[in-house]
Amino acid sequence: MAGLAAGIRLAMYGKEVLILERHNAPGGLNSFYAIDGxxxxxxxxxxxxxxxxxxxxxxxxxxxxxxxxxxxxxxLCPQFGSRIAFPGLSLRFENGFSRLEQEIAEAFPGQIDGLRQLRKAVLAFDEFAPREENLGARACIAQHLSDPLLTDMLLCPLMYYGSAREHDMDFGQFVILWKAIYEEGFARPFEGVRVIIRALLKRFREVGGKRKMKCGVRRMSVQDNRVRCIELDDGTQLTADHIISTAGRVETEALLDKGNPQSSKPAAKARVGALSFVETITVLNKQPAGLGLKDTIVFFNQSERFHYENPQSPVDLRSGVVCMPNNYDYGDGRQLDEGFFRVTAIAAYDYWKSLEPEAYQTAKREWYPQVQRAALKAIGHDDSGLLQQHTLATDMFTPTTIEHFTGHAGGAVYGSPDKVQDGRTTVDNLYLAGTDQGFLGITGALLSGISMANLHVLSA
Ligand SMILES: Cc1cc2nc3c(=O)[nH]c(=O)nc-3n(C[C@H](O)[C@H](O)[C@H](O)COP(=O)(O)OP(=O)(O)OC[C@H]3O[C@@H](n4cnc5c(N)ncnc54)[C@H](O)[C@@H]3O)c2cc1C
Structure with missing residues (x-):
């Protein structure tokens, strides 16, 4: 997404742009696929x-x-309404802040003044201004809220949708995601992510951009602190005045390492992100609402405190996210033909990576029902067989799926915890955009591509 946005922006202003993508499908972390039609x-x-x-x-x-x-x-069709579900307590939210504010006022009357102050601080914070240090969100929240349960409940959706850091998140990221989720909100195109990708590809073509699929970058050679040669997987060599890499920081550093002698390697190395996920997808012959599942998204946690960390077990069943794409307001009587029930949970990359193919398939078969059962229970449906009789098809991906299809080291969906806000690398004509520049999610990736193209190429 970041690459397509940067490409459009540059081609719009007459630059000759080539997008190189290793995969055969566009979209990266937010692509699409088909199984059995x-x-x-x-x-x-x-x-x-x-x-x-x-x-x-x-x-x-x-x-x-x-x-x-x-x-x-x-x-873009708006959500009906989502929920943060912790033991014995749910906070509902819709697009716009008022519903969440009202729910917090009812559930945490002693915290509502603090919440309003926190919100004031969030709205006043310029998340795009350059920052020397990354303040932790928990410390900033503690200046306004004293209740650990409310703090955990507010952090749960924001961490799940964009923190590359364990246990806490950068305050800048917290602000970006607070605004993205609590102040603005959720929507979905009726036909899913392909609608967004199609619009981006069409625009990229219109402005004359070129794209090569199944065309990975193997290494980049540096001379006089500039990338002089980009070598592709098939051995082809290319040159470019400017290179914007959306592969990730760790991954881009690895491409430089491979292309250069020891002495010219960049000094500081970014850490591989520790957070990865599994997702189970269940296709139903019934609308979820018909089974009593009416939320758009539920962020759940079943333990006393919310733990956002690389887990000891293959999958951390203590918390997760349930999404039902049917529960959007599609208008015009539109509704998806089939029901979808998706569950995301934090998973241990090292475990999944260590498995031989057969053991990997067995582990998926073992974990799929456990993930689904835990999610149903956490969102208030104790009948774990609720979905079984209506299931038409299932799928599940793991940290290694993410790594395989997007090249993100460690299957780290949110990249390295070491973000580079200005997108600069140690090499003069090479810049980062997307996940590791610090803007996450679809909207973030698009904004990142645009702003890095503007900053480093169009206004250079
Ligand atoms: C399961 C899942 C659910 C998500 N859900 C949502 C959601 O609901 N809403 C939301 O907003 N965001 C969601 N996200 C996050 C969102 O998808 C990402 O933040 C965003 O798409 C990142 O875009 P990007 O362009 O920065 O990076 P990527 O999408 O990672 O793009 C990088 C591209 O570079 C390619 N590449 C890597 N190395 C090379 C190489 N050496 N040569 C050539 N090409 C290379 C990769 O194949 C990839 O296509 C989700 C992510 C996942 C995995």
Missing amino acids: RRYDVGLHAVTNYVPAGVKGKPLGKLLRQLRIARDELD
Whole structure:
């Protein structure tokens, strides 16, 4: 997404742009695929930062304007309503902050003044201004809220949708995601992520951009601190004035390492992200609402405190995210033909990576029902067989699936915890965009591509 957005922006201003993609399908972490003729999105739960048409000054409008894509092309349909479900307590939220504020006022009356102060601090914070240090969100929240349960409940969705850091998140990321999820909100195109990818590809073609699929970059050679040669997997060598890499920071550093003698390697190395996930997908012959599952997304936690960390077990069943893509307001009587029940949970990359193919398949068969059972129980449905009799098909991906299809080391969906806010690398004409520049999710990746193209190429 970041690469396509950067490419559109540059080609719009007459630059000769080539996008190199190792996979055979576009979209990266948010692509799509088909099994037995049934179409699946890789990951799409929600497009964040949704605001109704006409609302000005928000990221969604800015990115559409910068890319010159008409809003209607994305067919964004708002959520019905989501929930943060902890033991014995749920906080509901909709698009816009008021429902969440009201729920917190009722459940945590002693914290509501603190919440309003925290919100004031969040709204006043310029998340795009350069920062020397990354403050931890927990310490900033503690200045306003004293209740650990409320703190954990507020952090759970934001960490799940974008923290590359264990236990805590950077305050800048917290602000970006608070605004994206609690102030603005969730939407989904009726036909899923392919609608967004299609719009980006169409625009990229219109402005004259070129794209090569199944065409990975194997290494980059540096001379006089500039990338002089990009070598592809098939041995082809290319040159470019500017290179924007959306492969990730760790992954881009590895491409430099492979292309250069020891002496010219960049000094500081980013850490591989510790957080990866499994996702189970269950296709139903019934709408989830018909089974009493009416939420759009539920962020759940079943233990006393919320633990966001690389787990000891293959999958951490204590918390997770349930998404039901049917539960959006598609309008015009539209509804997906089949029901979908998706569950995301934190998983241990090392475990999944260590398995031989047969053991890997066995582990998937063992963990799929456990993930689903834990999620159903956590969201208040103790009948673990609820979905079984209506199941048409299932799929499950693991940290190694993510690594295999997107090249992200450690299957780290949110990349390295060491972000580079200005996108600069140690090499003069090589910049980072996307996940490791610090803007996450679909909207974040698009904004990142746009802003890095503007900063390093168009205004250079
Ligand atoms: C399961 C899942 C669910 C998600 N759900 C949501 C959601 O509901 N809403 C949301 O907003 N976000 C979601 N995300 C996150 C979102 O998908 C990402 O944050 C965003 O797509 C990142 O885009 P990117 O362009 O930065 O990186 P990527 O999507 O990682 O793109 C990098 C691209 O570079 C290619 N590449 C890597 N190395 C090379 C190489 N050497 N040569 C050539 N090509 C290479 C990869 O194949 C990939 O296509 C989800 C992610 C996952 C995995």
